[in-house]
Amino acid sequence: MSTKDIYTSSEGLVLKSLKGAVALNPSLRLHQALKSVYTFPPSSQTKVSVISGGGAGHEPAHASYTGYSMLAASVSGKIFTSLSAKQILSTI
Numbered sequence: 001m002s003t004k005d006i007y008t009s010s011e012g013l014v015l016k017s018l019k020g021a022v023a024l025n026p027s028l029r030l031h032q033a034l035k036s037v038y039t040f041p042p043s044s045q046t047k048v049s050v051i052s053g054g055g056a057g058h059e060p061a062h063a064s065y066t067g068y069s070m071l072a073a074s075v076s077g078k079i080f081t082s083l084s085a086k087q088i089l090s091t092i
Helices: 013-024 085-091
Strands: 028-031 036-039 051-056 073-079
Touching: 013 028, 013 036, 013 051, 013 073, 036 085, 051 085, 073 085
Parallel strands: 051 073
Antiparallel strands: 028 036, 036 073
């Protein structure tokens, strides 16, 4: 049996990669519907929260920079597609 790709379908790949990133860092949580990763619990310090994101395809690109003293949250779009304004606003 031979295939040229590890996965034969792109369905669910973004969530699988985000779940993997969250599994590696116990201080992160995943909101599956929004495809956003955020720090939990939120920092009690007064600070500016920075959120980043972009189209998926090189995951967990932004999710890997989420954590204390880094991004407060990250949002992923679909594969090679930008994220929606609704995803960003809901993550904020």
